[in-house]
Amino acid sequence: VTLGTVSTVLFLVQCGTGTLLALYYQPSLDGAHASVALIAKELRYGWLIRSLHVWGMTLLLVAILAHLLVTFLRGTYRSPREFVWGSGAILFLVLCAGAFTGQFLPLDQEAWQGAVIAGSSAGPLKPLVYGGEGITDSTVTRFFAAHAIALPALALLLMAAHVALVGRHRLAGAPEATASDPTFLERVTIATLAALGLLVLLAVAYPAGIGPKADPTTSVATVKPTWIFLPLYQAMHYGQEGVLLYVVLPAFVLLPFLDRGKSRALALGIGLIVIAAVAALGLLGAFA
Amino acid sequence: MIALAALLVLQDEWRRVDKDAHCLECHEDALEEVRGSVHEKEGCIACHGPDEINVRQTRGNPHRKMAAFKSWRGRNLTEDCGACHIAVLEALKPSKHYVDTRRATGSMKKGCIDCHGEVVEGKGEHGHRVLKATLGLFNDCRQCHDPASRENIEGLRFKKDVEAFEGFAAMAQVQLRAFEPRAGIPTRALADAIGAAGRTRAELRTTQHGMNFKAIEEARARSAAPLHEAYNKLADREREFASRWTIAAPFLLLVGAGIALTALRRRRPTS
Numbered sequence: 215v216t217l218g219t220v221s222t223v224l225f226l227v228q229c230g231t232g233t234l235l236a237l238y239y240q241p242s243l244d245g246a247h248a249s250v251a252l253i254a255k256e257l258r259y260g261w262l263i264r265s266l267h268v269w270g271m272t273l274l275l276v277a278i279l280a281h282l283l284v285t286f287l288r289g290t291y292r293s294p295r296e297f298v299w300g301s302g303a304i305l306f307l308v309l310c311a312g313a314f315t316g317q318f319l320p321l322d323q324e325a326w327q328g329a330v331i332a333g334s335s336a337g338p339l340k341p342l343v344y345g346g347e348g349i350t351d352s353t354v355t356r357f358f359a360a361h362a363i364a365l366p367a368l369a370l371l372l373m374a375a376h377v378a379l380v381g382r383h384r385l386a387g388a389p390e391a392t393a394s395d396p397t398f399l400e401r402v403t404i405a406t407l408a409a410l411g412l413l414v415l416l417a418v419a420y421p422a423g424i425g426p427k428a429d430p431t432t433s434v435a436t437v438k439p440t441w442i443f444l445p446l447y448q449a450m451h452y453g454q455e456g457v458l459l460y461v462v463l464p465a466f467v468l469l470p471f472l473d474r475g476k477s478r479a480l481a482l483g484i485g486l487i488v489i490a491a492v493a494a495l496g497l498l499g500a501f502a
Numbered sequence: 503m504i505a506l507a508a509l510l511v512l513q514d515e516w517r518r519v520d521k522d523a524h525c526l527e528c529h530e531d532a533l534e535e536v537r538g539s540v541h542e543k544e545g546c547i548a549c550h551g552p553d554e555i556n557v558r559q560t561r562g563n564p565h566r567k568m569a570a571f572k573s574w575r576g577r578n579l580t581e582d583c584g585a586c587h588i589a590v591l592e593a594l595k596p597s598k599h600y601v602d603t604r605r606a607t608g609s610m611k612k613g614c615i616d617c618h619g620e621v622v623e624g625k626g627e628h629g630h631r632v633l634k635a636t637l638g639l640f641n642d643c644r645q646c647h648d649p650a651s652r653e654n655i656e657g658l659r660f661k662k663d664v665e666a667f668e669g670f671a672a673m674a675q676v677q678l679r680a681f682e683p684r685a686g687i688p689t690r691a692l693a694d695a696i697g698a699a700g701r702t703r704a705e706l707r708t709t710q711h712g713m714n715f716k717a718i719e720e721a722r723a724r725s726a727a728p729l730h731e732a733y734n735k736l737a738d739r740e741r742e743f744a745s746r747w748t749i750a751a752p753f754l755l756l757v758g759a760g761i762a763l764t765a766l767r768r769r770r771p772t773s
Binding site: 425 | 688689690760764
C-alpha cells in the first residue's frame with residue numbers, strides 16, 4: 215500500500231509536469247524536436263519540468279515494479295484478490311506504453327528507431343500505429359494523443375478500479391497495511407517525501423538531455439530503448455520476443471488464476487526464475 | 503544531282519554534338535581536369551556550346567565551327583563565366599578586375615581565369631582546371647600588384663581577417679555541438695549566430711570580387727559581433743545552470759528534514 219501510494223503521487227507528478235510540457239510541445243515532424251529543445255534548453259526551468267517528467271517515469275515504473283514484487287513475494291495476489299493484481303499488472307503495462315510513447319515524442323534518433331521497430335513489430339496494425347504507411351505528422355499526433363490523453367485516462371480508470379478493489383478486500387490485505395495502523399500515515403509520508411526528494415535530486419543532478427534530431431536516412435546501429443524495454447530489446451536480438459510477449463506477459467497478468475494450488479512453492483519458484491531470467495535479459499541488453 | 507548529294511553525304515557525315523559523351527570520345531583528358539568540380543556536372547557544352555563534328559574525319563580538327571572558346575578572342579569570357587556566376591559578375595562589375603576580354607590587354611586579358619585558371623604543363627597557357635575561390639588566391643595579388651602596394655596589403659589583411667572569422671566560427675560550431683545535447687543551457691542564440699556567420703561568409707565569397715575591402719570588412723564585422731557575444735554568453739549560461747543547486751539544495755534539505763521529523767514522530771507516537 216505504501217508503494218501504491220508513492221506510485222499514485224508519482225503518477226500525479228507525471229500528470230502535472232506532462233501538462234506543463236504539453237503547453238509547449240508541437241506534435242509534428244518539423245516541430246517536435248525543436249519544441250522539446252526549446253523546453254529543455256531555452257525556457258527558464260523548462261529543463262527541470264522535463265527532467266522531472268523523464269525521471270518521474272523511471273521512478274514510477276520502479277515503484278510499481280517494487281510494489282508488484284512485494285505483492286508477489288507475499289502472495290497477497292491470490293484469490294480473492296485476482297483483480298487487484300490484474301488491474302495493477304495491466305496498469306503497469308499501460309504505464310510502460312506511456313514510457314514508450316513518451317520516448318518517441320522528442321523525435322530524436324532514438325525515438326525514430328524505436329518507432330521503426332514498433333512499426334515493424336505491429337505487422338498488419340502498422341497503418342493504425344503510424345496513421346499511414348510511414349512515420350509522418352499523423353504518427354506524431356497519434357503518439358502524442360496516446361501519451362497525453364488515452365494512456366493517462368486509461369491509467370486513471372485502472373487506478374480507480376485498483377483502489378476500489380483494494381478497499382473492498384482491505385480486511386484480508388497484508389497484515390499491517392491498513393489505514394487503521396497508527397504508523398501508516400507516517401510511513402506513507404516518509405516514503406512519499408523520499409520518492410519526491412530522490413526525484414528532484416535525480417532531475418537536478420542528471421537533467422534529461424536531448425539527442426540530435428532524427429535523420430531517417432541514417433540508422434545508428436546500437437540505439438537502445440528506455441531501461442524498462444531492455445529485456446524485450448534483448449529478446450528481439452535473439453528473435454525470441456514472442457516468448458516474452460505471448461507467454462510471460464499473459465502469465466504475469468493472469469498470475470492469480472494460474473497459481474491456485476495449496477502450496478505456493480511451485481509458483482514462487484517458477485516466478486523467481488522468470489524474474490531472474492527477465493532481469494538477466496535486461497542486463498544483457500544494457501551491457502552486451 | 504541526287505547522286506551528287508548522296509556522294510557529299512557519304513563524304514562528310516556531320517553529327518550534331520549536344521551530349522558530352524561525344525566530346526569524351528576525344529577529350530577524356532579534359533574531363534579529368536574538371537573532375538569533382540561543378541564544371542564536370544555542367545558538362546562541356548554548358549561553356550563550349552554545342553557543335554557539329556565530322557564523324558569521318560580522324561585527323562585535324564573535326565569541329566565545324568567550335569562555337570565557344572576556339573574563338574574566344576571574339577567573346578567576352580567574363581560574361582561567359584557570369585552566365586552562371588551571376589552574383590559574382592554583379593560584384594565584379596564596378597571593380598577594376600572586371601575585364602572585357604575582347605578589348606583587354608596586358609596581364610589581365612582572360613578575365614576570371616587570370617586569377618582562377620591554373621596553368622597546366624603541356625596544355626598551353628590554361629587547362630580546364632579552375633581554381634576554387636579559396637582565400638589562398640589572395641596570396642597571388644602580387645602577381646600583378648606590387649607587394650608593398652595598398653592593394654596587396656589590403657588583400658592580405660582581408661584574407662587574415664576572414665581566416666580568423668572562419669576559425670572562430672568553426673570553434674563556435676564545436677562548442678555548439680558539445681552544448682547542444684545538454685539540458686538547461688540555451689544554445690539557440692549561438693546556433694543562429696553561427697548560421698548568420700555562415701551566410702555572411704557565403705556572401706563575402708561573392709562580394710569580395712568587388713575588392714571594396716571597406717564595405718566587405720563592415721559586413722564581416724556586423725556578423726562577427728553577435729557570434730562573439732553568443733559564444734561568450736555560453737560560459738555565463740553554463741555558470742548560471744550550475745547554480746541550480748542553490749535552489750535545489752534547500753528544497754532537498756527541507757524534504758530531508760520532513761522525513762527525519764516524521765520518522766522521529768513515528769518512533770515516539772505518544773510525544
